Amino acid sequence: MLPDPLGLIRDAADGAERLGRVLIGQPRIRLAVTGLTRAGKTVFLTSLLANLLAAGRGHRTLPALESAAGGRLRAVRPVPAGIEGLPRFDVSAHLAALAADPPAWPARTEDLSTLALTLELDRAGMLGGLLGRRLLTLELLDYPGEWLLDLPMLGQGYAAWSAAALARLRRGAAAEAVGAFLAFAGALPQEAPAEDSLIRRGHGLYRAALLACRDQLGYRFLQPGRVLNPGPRGETPVFWFFPLPHPVRGDLAALMARRHAAYVEAQRVEFFEPFFRRFDRQAVLVDVLGALHAGPAAFADTAEAIAAIAGALRYGGGWLDRLTGAGVARVAFVATKADHVPARQRDALAALLGHLVAAPQERVGTAGVATSVHTLASIRCTEDAVATLEGRPVAAVRGVLPGGRVAKVYPGEIPLRPPEPGFWEHGFFEMPEFQPPRLDPAGAAGVPHLGLDALLAALIGDVL
């Protein structure tokens, strides 16, 4: 495929700006946080911002990052609002809700929001004092996880998408809503008319099927993302398309194809071009435990979704990228909610994540990007405990459940690699939602976490 010339010019201008910023000691780093829905993006950003702001006030809440910065971090401030047309990520509202009594986790994200931080650092070296401080700007974005799955749609025509989407949907046929849509689609004649009420019914069934896949079966590879999470404007007719078994002939297929193309184009222009065309670092958040406990199909589906997203992102490494200075420097794969397992099982969690993301990690690695695998609890909600099961002591975690009941949770044995089907014979399991610990509503001293500092050191330690 020929690279588009406008994009190239933009890349070159971007590269020049970046070089200029590095020369005057004010680099700008865009950290792309990707994660499927419920992976923990919003909580991660809240904890990251709260802890970085606290570190800027001198609190030792991120020791590994401090030592990566050689103790030269002097101040951290949010970049003052300019003329952005997007909402700002509201850290203090999220923190206040988490600290309130009873506490509330952030709701599902429904719109884009951004925030940038300026990290003020002393320069290293004896002559550093002459040059003044370095100012590192860190750009962050929060968005609904469902939208990320539109990324693999960018390179696909309607017919190809239709076939792939139907094939994936058939794996969830056990669910009633999915069966209903499949029956509807199967009954459509080859050259179905583009009749409005028919389309609305099809769309309604399709959306119900996707919702069932997401909420009952724990699947993540569901397209188009805006049907699940339409965003602040609500639904518009461009969302009213669904996969067809005969996607080529007939008025209905033609209309579906037009809507599909318009939808993909809109997502490209509004979401991907501005935010994911270029980024410097990436944190891929994965709810490994959630996928594991949802069963073999959901586990495989999550792996497939992550691989498809990585396959659609640009990591640089080509000669054109080198010429324009595009490309990603570091990618970290992160198993979130690591406080759901006791400390001694976290290595197993990391190993399992390593297997889950083997394909994307290899693709990113061949582009010359440094990768690493981490476990992280953005907000630590449990402490390690010992439970007795069938007369045997087992390592468990202890936390507070939503009603205020204290409970120990034994998360099962975490396998080191994707397990055999026999692993799931006890049935599936849903991890209860723990209450966050006692927090300062203003977050002045940061937020308890596990491994956030090591993750940040791996992601941005080299530019500090």
Add this chain to the structure above:
Amino acid sequence: MSATPPEGGPRGPRVILEEPAPSTPRLDFGWEQAVVPVAAARPPGRWSGLGRVVAGAALLGLGLAALDAANFVADQFTRGPLQGWATLGVVVGGFGLLAAGAWTELRGLASIRAVDHARAAFARGELEAARAEALRWAGGIAEAAPLQPALREAGSVAELRALLEAGPLRALEARSAALGRAAAVQSFAVTAISPSPGLDVLVFTWRGVRLVRQVAALHGLRPGFAGTWALLRRTLADAAMVAATDVAVDAAARALLSNRLLEQFAGDAAAGAVAARRMLRLAKVAAEACRIVPPD
């Protein structure tokens, strides 16, 4: 919520509810105490390659010159006491001037570092450190000296800040702006009549450096050469941060340039208008770089 344990063997995950406690506790990791501010250890200063080259050259030059001079003085004493004493006087005077110059430079740099320390103390909300810095600073500035008792009594960093901002800092800002206006008018005039753009750049640079030094002196800093360089760097870095269209600067520029006489020029002296505007902005940014209280 499927908080119920599934059936199955001992390997399956499960939830074990504890007896309900009288109060509903939340876990407390004592994060507040665990992260009490600890003075960040400054890393041992690393010598960069360039730093070592400069230091080596300086050591060679100065050390050899000193040894040479000592030998020469000894030689002169063998010739006669008068020659000896005269030479010694010359050598001591020369090295003394060098040392005094270096001392001034270091002081200038240190005064700029002190601004950084004060800002850091304010940014981190460390009351005692901020108070000490503010008092030290106020001691050296006529506008701020009367404020010292109030600063000593201030009960919070916000209060300290408000005291400084309402009084001396506002006055200093106004005086910096006045300096900026003078520089703007001068550079406008020079650019309007000067024959070559190259000359414009020279004049602008010279006037800009002078303006930054004037503003620094106003804020109690006496930057030497190295200090001026550091300050300029910082000012330029800040200038890059300031929004390209600055309402205050625009208004000031319009007020300055709407003078009858200047309007005569303004048609063919757009470059002059740009230079004037830049001077105004430079004054503003330089004043911000010298403030002991961080912005916003």
